[in-house]
Amino acid sequence: MQSDHTIDPFRTVSVDELTQLDPAEVWSQYRSGRISRRDLTKFFGAIGLAAMGSKLLGGQALAATELNAIVWEGYTAEAFAKKWEDANDAKINSTFMASSDDAFAQLQAGGGSNFDLVTASNDLTQRLVDAKLVQEIDTSKLSNFPDLVEQFQKPPYIYFDDKLYGANFAWGPTVLLYNTETITTAPTSWNALLDEQYSGRIATWNAPIQIAQYALLLDPRPDDIYVLDDDQLAGVKDLLVKQRPLIRAYWNFGGELAELYVNGEIDISDAWPYATLQAQEGGATVAEVWPEEGVTGWSDSWMITSGAQNVDLCYSWIDFMLGPDGQMGVLEGNKYAITNQKVIDSLPEDLRASLYMDNIAEWYDKILMWKNVPNMDKWLQVWQEATAS
Amino acid sequence: MATTVAESKLTDQPQPGQMLRGIALLAPPVVWMLVFYLIPLVILLVYAFWSVDYLTVVRELTLENFKTIVTNDLYPRVILRTIAIAAIVTSIDIALAFPIAYFLARKVTKHRELLLMLVIFPLWSSYLVRAFAWRTILGTNGILNSFLQWAHITDQPLTFLLFSKEAMVLTFSQVWLPFMILPLYTVLDQLPKSLLEAAADLGGNGWQTFRRVVLPLALPGVVAGSLSVFSLTMGDYITPTLIGGPGDQLIGKIIADNFGTANNWPLGAALVFPLLLVIFTMLVVANRFGALGRSSV
Numbered sequence: 001m002q003s004d005h006t007i008d009p010f011r012t013v014s015v016d017e018l019t020q021l022d023p024a025e026v027w028s029q030y031r032s033g034r035i036s037r038r039d040l041t042k043f044f045g046a047i048g049l050a051a052m053g054s055k056l057l058g059g060q061a062l063a064a065t066e067l068n069a070i071v072w073e074g075y076t077a078e079a080f081a082k083k084w085e086d087a088n089d090a091k092i093n094s095t096f097m098a099s100s101d102d103a104f105a106q107l108q109a110g111g112g113s114n115f116d117l118v119t120a121s122n123d124l125t126q127r128l129v130d131a132k133l134v135q136e137i138d139t140s141k142l143s144n145f146p147d148l149v150e151q152f153q154k155p156p157y158i159y160f161d162d163k164l165y166g167a168n169f170a171w172g173p174t175v176l177l178y179n180t181e182t183i184t185t186a187p188t189s190w191n192a193l194l195d196e197q198y199s200g201r202i203a204t205w206n207a208p209i210q211i212a213q214y215a216l217l218l219d220p221r222p223d224d225i226y227v228l229d230d231d232q233l234a235g236v237k238d239l240l241v242k243q244r245p246l247i248r249a250y251w252n253f254g255g256e257l258a259e260l261y262v263n264g265e266i267d268i269s270d271a272w273p274y275a276t277l278q279a280q281e282g283g284a285t286v287a288e289v290w291p292e293e294g295v296t297g298w299s300d301s302w303m304i305t306s307g308a309q310n311v312d313l314c315y316s317w318i319d320f321m322l323g324p325d326g327q328m329g330v331l332e333g334n335k336y337a338i339t340n341q342k343v344i345d346s347l348p349e350d351l352r353a354s355l356y357m358d359n360i361a362e363w364y365d366k367i368l369m370w371k372n373v374p375n376m377d378k379w380l381q382v383w384q385e386a387t388a389s
Numbered sequence: 390m391a392t393t394v395a396e397s398k399l400t401d402q403p404q405p406g407q408m409l410r411g412i413a414l415l416a417p418p419v420v421w422m423l424v425f426y427l428i429p430l431v432i433l434l435v436y437a438f439w440s441v442d443y444l445t446v447v448r449e450l451t452l453e454n455f456k457t458i459v460t461n462d463l464y465p466r467v468i469l470r471t472i473a474i475a476a477i478v479t480s481i482d483i484a485l486a487f488p489i490a491y492f493l494a495r496k497v498t499k500h501r502e503l504l505l506m507l508v509i510f511p512l513w514s515s516y517l518v519r520a521f522a523w524r525t526i527l528g529t530n531g532i533l534n535s536f537l538q539w540a541h542i543t544d545q546p547l548t549f550l551l552f553s554k555e556a557m558v559l560t561f562s563q564v565w566l567p568f569m570i571l572p573l574y575t576v577l578d579q580l581p582k583s584l585l586e587a588a589a590d591l592g593g594n595g596w597q598t599f600r601r602v603v604l605p606l607a608l609p610g611v612v613a614g615s616l617s618v619f620s621l622t623m624g625d626y627i628t629p630t631l632i633g634g635p636g637d638q639l640i641g642k643i644i645a646d647n648f649g650t651a652n653n654w655p656l657g658a659a660l661v662f663p664l665l666l667v668i669f670t671m672l673v674v675a676n677r678f679g680a681l682g683r684s685s686v
Contacts, residue, residue: 247635380651388638
């Protein structure tokens with residue numbers, strides 16, 4: 001990089017070029033006569049404000065090379081993040097969020113300026129936009145953006161009023177998983193999770209967002225499973241109350257679900273593909289089904305907060321995460337499906353298929369991606385009344 | 390300074406220097422408690438009287454949250470279940486810890502420190518790991534079921550061993566046991582031997598000595614241990630989530646989800662009130678038994 005900035009003494013120097021240089025170097029070039037006094041004045045005029053600001057704020061000089069991100073654990077793993085840190089002589093500090101609401105609360109507490117970046121799931125994205133805690137994304141600053149699968153470039157959960165607010169980098173469906181040894185005919189409907197013949201062998205994810213999945217079974221089916229009226233919520237509650245005596249366990253995280261299959265506790269459940277892979281690695285004979293009613297799905301996006309200190313560095317990081325190193329890092333570390341078509345094309349076919357990246361257009365059509373549930377407090381109450389009362 | 394001097398003269402109490410030293414010693418913990426405990430607690434309790442509208446907390450006083458807690462039978466039911474489970478776990482731990490503590494304090498002469506270390510040892514491992522260990526032991530194909538089938542005691546795995554109230558109580562009892570043993574050990578260790586000899590001289594048998602001498606003197610330890618075990622159980626939501634059966638949720642999980650999933654801090658804060666009430670009542674009772682002040686031993 002240094003050689004690009006050495007200055008030809010016989011050529012006039014633009015201020016743009018000068019600002020790339022260290023002030024000390026500019027000064028020495030002026031002393032040796034290679035920079036005119038006028039250019040020097042321009043240079044200090046250009047950097048003046050920034051320089052003064054950094055003097056006043058003290059820590060700014062350091063902050064220029066550091067990013068603070070609030071993320072799901074694993075999204076800034078040392079294994080791949082180090083490559084970006086070394087290349088940019090920068091550092092990314094991460095705070096792990098416990099849930100979407102945890103991230104929302106933390107960002108709101110700081111008015112969007114206590115973090116530069118957030119990895120938001122699609123149940124959180126709209127809330128961050130509504131609360132003006134994140135800023136619009138300029139895709140021209142992301143060299144890897146054109147390589148993203150079309151469906152993930154401007155999906156509705158990060159695209160509001162013709163403005164894009166996030167870079168979608170990971171996703172996955174919530175599918176139906178069953179033990180092929182004990183259940184010999186593949187189930188075709190989510191009704192299997194309410195089927196008495198599997199009593200005591202059923203598990204379901206312990207999260208109120210799952211109300212949307214069970215809303216798929218309502219007759220008539222709601223137009224939007226994420227916006228339910230009181231009757232529809234009561235209908236889902238009836239299903240869940242009916243289901244509870246059949247449940248062996250409510251699972252809380254993917255690794256725990258895999259363990260339930262490996263230890264022979266359950267035969268059927270909703271599941272995430274990465275948990276399926278874990279269960280299979282543990283020796284469980286399980287297979288996935290996409291029920292005829294459709295499936296729900298999650299998707300994570302990098303968003304830049306409204307108060308981000310160093311927006312350029314944020315773009316640099318996001319671009320890295322959309323590129324081969326970041327995408328492979330997320331895939332290998334978390335076993336989540338990724339969004340960069342070029343990287344997907346480079347994967348072995350069985351891995352591509354196991355995470356539904358083989359024919360995304362077709363799979364994507366069957367996924368009802370999560371979105372903001374405006375009355376989540378009510379959903380939680382219904383979920384708790386059905387599962388804990 | 391003037392007042393300190395005046396006070397010390399008035400009361401004929403410690404010199405100003407000592408006084409200052411006392412304040413200096415007390416200040417850090419007092420400030421710590423104030424800033425990191427009392428103030429956050431008050432803020433939390435204030436939230437209970439607010440409400441939430443989509444993304445913003447509406448800072449207008451309302452009793453709506455308390456109305457919800459009283460009228461929706463979910464909350465009273467879960468709170469009562471929580472208190473019942475906590476009471477059962479506490480009783481089991483008293484029954485288990487008393488003989489262990491008595492043995493350690495009165496019978497063991499050699500390797501007492503080593504045995505005490507063994508009591509504390511489980512606390513060195515992550516709580517989550519211990520809860521998961523119970524899943525391995527109690528599971529359908531777990532250690533216990535495998536043994537029962539191997540020994541031909543059962544011919545089918547017992548499924549109620551895991552994901553049930555019983556499993557939850559068992560796990561809690563094991564996990565919190567050291568918190569009961571240690572205060573009991575402390576009081577029993579201080580029990581003067583002469584009192585036991587006196588009881589024997591007066592013709593008291595083992596049971597009478599226990600009931601009329603040992604137990605009353607050990608009561609502060611029992612109460613202190615019970616306070617710990619009871620409140621630890623009442624606030625926990627990991628064991629009910631991982632070990633409890635479907636529907637066996639305790640109030641901790643309900644509160645955590647209101648903060649962490651529904652962004653409904655006001656309702657979550659309001660649910661803290663009944664718990665504080667229970668704990669406060671226990672503290673008042675405990676105080677009467679001398680478990681909080683200098684014990685009567």
